[in-house]
Structure formats: C-alpha cells, structure tokens
Amino acid sequence: MLLPCHLPDRHEAGCDEAGRGCLAGPVFAAAVILPPGYSNPELNDSKQLGTRDRARLREQIEQDALAWAVASYSVDEIDRHNIFQSSYRAMHRALDRLATRPDFLLIDGKYFIDYPGVEHLCVIKGDGKYQSIAAAGILAKTHRDAHMLGLHATYPQYAWHTNQGYPTRAHRQAIEAYGATRHHRKSFTLLAGGKPYTLFDDEK
Numbered sequence: 001m002l003l004p005c006h007l008p009d010r011h012e013a014g015c016d017e018a019g020r021g022c023l024a025g026p027v028f029a030a031a032v033i034l035p036p037g038y039s040n041p042e043l044n045d046s047k048q049l050g051t052r053d054r055a056r057l058r059e060q061i062e063q064d065a066l067a068w069a070v071a072s073y074s075v076d077e078i079d080r081h082n083i084f085q086s087s088y089r090a091m092h093r094a095l096d097r098l099a100t101r102p103d104f105l106l107i108d109g110k111y112f113i114d115y116p117g118v119e120h121l122c123v124i125k126g127d128g129k130y131q132s133i134a135a136a137g138i139l140a141k142t143h144r145d146a147h148m149l150g151l152h153a154t155y156p157q158y159a160w161h162t163n164q165g166y167p168t169r170a171h172r173q174a175i176e177a178y179g180a181t182r183h184h185r186k187s188f189t190l191l192a193g194g195k196p197y198t199l200f201d202d203e204k
Contacts, residue, residue: 002043002131006106006121009036011066013095013102014132017087018046018140022165023175024158024184025148026072027083029090030139031098031105033067034132040064043134045127046141058142061135068135069097070143079187088113094136108133155181 005012017029046054062068071093073086081089088111095102095115105112105120108127112120126133145164152160158174158181165171165183175190184190 001039001041002134003129004034004037004039004131006130007104010104011100011102012104012106012132013067013098014106014108014126014130014134014136015091015094016108016127016133016137016140017090018137018144019165020083020087021167022185023167023171023188023190024075024160024165024181025144025151026074027078027086027090028070028072028140028144028147029087029094030068030070030136030143031091031094031102032061032065032132032135032139033098033100033102034135035064035066038064038131040131043131043138045125045134046137048128049138051145054138054142057135057138061139065135067098067100068139069094069099070139071097072144072147075183075185078185082187083185084111085113091115106130106133108137151183155183 011033013031013033015031017027019027071090073090078086092115105118107120107122110122110124112122123129127137148160148164157178159170163171172191180190
C-alpha cells in the first residue's frame with residue numbers, strides 16, 4: 001500500500017514523467033493533487049501495471065483527483081535543452097496547468113528544478129512509495145502512449161504502438177533500414193556506435 005501523502009493537510013502534488021529514455025517522441029509529465037484522505041490500493045508504479053490496468057486507473061485518477069494536468073516537451077525542445085532539463089520543464093508545464101495551486105511537491109527521482117514559490121521533495125522510486133506520484137506516473141505514461149499510437153498510424157514501420165519509441169532492437173533496426181523521422185531525437189544515439197542516420201526525403 002502506497003503512502004497517502006508526505007505532509008497532511010496540504011495541497012500536495014505528485015509529479016512524474018514518461019518517455020525520458022525513448023529515441024523518439026516528446027517527454028510527457030503529469031502533476032496530480034489527490035483529495036485529503038484518498039486511498040486507492042491499486043495505485044502503483046506504472047511500469048508494474050498492465051496496459052488495461054493503466055487505462056482503467058487513468059480514468060479513475062482523472063475522475064477522483066482534486067486537480068490533475070499533463071504536459072509535454074517536444075523533440076525539438078529536448079534536442080535544444082537535453083532530456084533531463086526537458087523532463088523537469090515538462091513537470092513545470094503540468095504544474096502551471098493545475099486548476100488548484102499546490103503548496104508542496106513530491107517529485108519522482110533524485111533531481112528537480114525549483115518550481116517558483118513551492119517547496120519540493122525528491123523521492124527516488126517515488127512512484128512505488130507515494131500515491132500521488134504513482135498517479136502522476138500513470139497519467140504521464142498513458143497520455144504519452146496515446147500520443148505515440150497516433151504517430152504509429154503515420155510511421156508503422158517503427159512499431160511505436162508496441163515500443164512507444166524506446167530503444168528496442170526492432171526499433172533500432174527500423175531506423176537503420178528506413179532512416180530517422182522528424183520525431184526522432186537527434187541529440188540521442190539512435191544507432192549502436194553512433195552510426196549516422198538520414199531523414200526521410202520529404203522531411204529534409
């Protein structure tokens with residue numbers, strides 16, 4: 001059972017990201033403020049949940065949360081700012097969109113960029129410790145997966161409907177065979193050994 005909060009009687013927002021290690025697509029982040037005393041024993045690290053369970057919990061979280069928001073940072077922004085900065089900036093965007101301003105933040109991971117005027121606590125593997133971080137991780141993951149499924153319709157050869165842009169062997173083989181798209185992160189090593197890649201002709 002995950003902890004309901006870190007500080008009681010606060011508008012405490014949990015924050016998490018999805019897609020940091022991917023070769024393609026934006027990084028997504030979510031912020032979730034759960035109601036006081038909220039308890040859902042099914043909440044867990046999104047990586048420990050199946051696709052159907054994540055989809056069901058996404059609906060439940062969006063219905064139950066006091067406030068929630070999802071935001072992304074584009075591939076161009078990732079290439080410009082690096083993936084770590086982009087992950088934190090995506091969290092800031094999600095926090096900016098919350099209908100209720102939090103007065104404390106629980107951040108999944110070891111580092112964060114200060115959010116103006118709000119204290120935060122970084123929690124390593126926080127999505128397996130706090131409900132609000134787990135909820136944020138589920139929203140970030142499911143919203144990003146839906147985005148990558150949409151891209152898959154245009155670029156089926158990369159199988160983004162199953163790998164979501166992560167560096168699977170099949171994904172790297174597709175990059176080698178077909179080149180990279182404008183949705184691939186140019187600041188990442190797309191192929192083993194840093195082998196150059198080429199863009200599609202219509203995207204040069």
